[in-house]
Amino acid sequence: MEAKIITIFGATGNQGGSVARSLLKNPAFQVRGITRNPESDASKSLIAQGAEMVQANGLSPDEMRAAFRGSWGVFLNINSDDKLFTSPENPNEFDMGKIIVDAAASEKVQHFVFSSGPPCTEMTNGKVSMKAMDMKYKTEQYIRSLGVFKSVLPLGPGWFLENFLSKEVAPVFGGFPWFPNEEGRRVFSTPHWGGKEDVPWLSISDDFGDIVQGALLDPETWNGHFIHGLSDIRSFKELTEDFQEVTSREATWSPIEPSWEAFQTHGIHELEDVKLMFGFTQVTGGKYFGETTELHTASKLKKATAVALGYPEDKHGLVTVKEWFAARFGNAAWCKENGVIEQN
Template identity: 30%
Template sequence: MSTSNQRLITVFGATGSQGGSLIKALLEDGTFSVRGVTRNADGDAALKLKKMGVEILYADYDDPLTLDRVIAGSYGVYVVTGAYIEKFYEDKELARGLRLVEAAIRAGVEHFVYSGLPSCMEVTGQRCPEFEGKSKVEEFIFASGLPSTSLRQPVSMENILIDFIPLLQEDGTFVWNIPMEGRPLPMLNPADDGRAILKVFKDPKKYIGRRIGLAGDFKTIEEYAAIASRHVSPYVIKATKMTANEFKKLASPRADDLGTMFEFLQMDASAYSLTDTQKLDPDIMDFDSFMRLNASELKEKLKYQYDAKIIQKDHLSCIGFQSAN
């Protein structure tokens, strides 16, 4: 709720994991007033936020007039562009990002915080549309002169529960098909990064002009699988032996894009920093803590495969894999 003596933070994607986490942190902290923006202002999640005292407004990223209305009066704005499917279209991602930046400039926003990504193309020579779209928006933001910070999101821990569920093999074990080939993978629980984002808003002199890669953990898939196995015993989860290049050949519409993403993360994960993230939030959730909270849900998903004897030899569950954005 906006009050006359508090600066206003407007949060796009208010009912999503990232936006919801930031709103929770803002409400607990009390320094700023809070406005949440969503395309479903009458949905259950939005109504719940309203009951908590959050001003909820409707906006459509494709309608500049609605953007001007919801950004008006904001000291700071947090932006997540792209819905689950839509964000994989680079041109749409870029167009939406540019509209949001232009609206923020018109409104005189003093701190624009963007959920960004680096460019795979610059490292691998290959395109990953989700990354390239957000990377181009990042470049536009910083070139525009708008006081901004980009907080780059890594792979989401939630994907072990959603799109990258470990798959049952003939020997009764489960394989987690994230092809990092022994290299560490930055991961984050997007529902837990609100405190880190809030710290950026509270210390603008330190963070304006910076690109910061968030990470709650930074381990190999072998290490992540061992942690998960402890929490879902007697089930055993193992890391895939698949290479990123082999992953690209899978029968999934996005296998090639995702294989490029994994190649990028193997070659250069320096865009993400566990140390920098812990400076923003010393209590950021690691993977062991995430599994402690979510073990029962994962165990049910593994049990279903085991009971139904759904043996996965072809690793086709990669359809729809998503990062934290």
């Protein structure tokens, strides 16, 4: 049987790269990555793994149609932090999304996976307006409205666990997990999440690509279902407790109060959306995906991929927060040798 071409817009990014690496393990699929720079190290790495990489700009209808030609499925994630979208004189995220979607439709792509988000402004009655979420939701609705795809598979990625690997970001959240305070404790400082404090954590490297592949293994079954892209559900307090248990390093969660508005962005543009995310989840009672967070769907999709790829049974499940920290921070000698974490 001829392999089905899955074309990935943003194949060298975190989300697209994870999807590409997962699909490249399955001979039933052929991966075609779209990038602005096919000579980048990330592009060359995917080529070495068997992907085809094509150069195309998301604002060029002709280039996008050529990139999608012959594709059975598409994965699309648009980088909301692209500097292109910061100027009101330039096209916005929806403008780019519409060009990409129209190109896929004209090339008769059958299955469309889209990294989306809930209608932030609508759900909070205007109290919180998170442009990135609203743009993604608007694009999702446009994809659905065309009625030309056999399946439309929107999904929302949770909070990337990989963010904890960055020393640069850690001080914004109190230093956790890198920098202990004067008492030797690693403090994770955030506003409350809202609702039951069910924070959706996602390992991009371990699970995201497999979740997407699981949906593409049976796309019409999941048509129209908003997929919660996550690996585990843990409150901020539980997460620090998990870290402490597997690393034997003291850690605690310190809530920023009285509300999300007290979170400091330190003038960093990308953190503005993080602040608004806390506002959105507090106002909606923790409904980051627009509805009550659930793990069942992601678990089912991960298992479907694991079975298709012949993983051993102990690899059929999603990675827990505890497992993620244990793998990356649990061995003190390894961590010290590789500079992964400061020691007490």
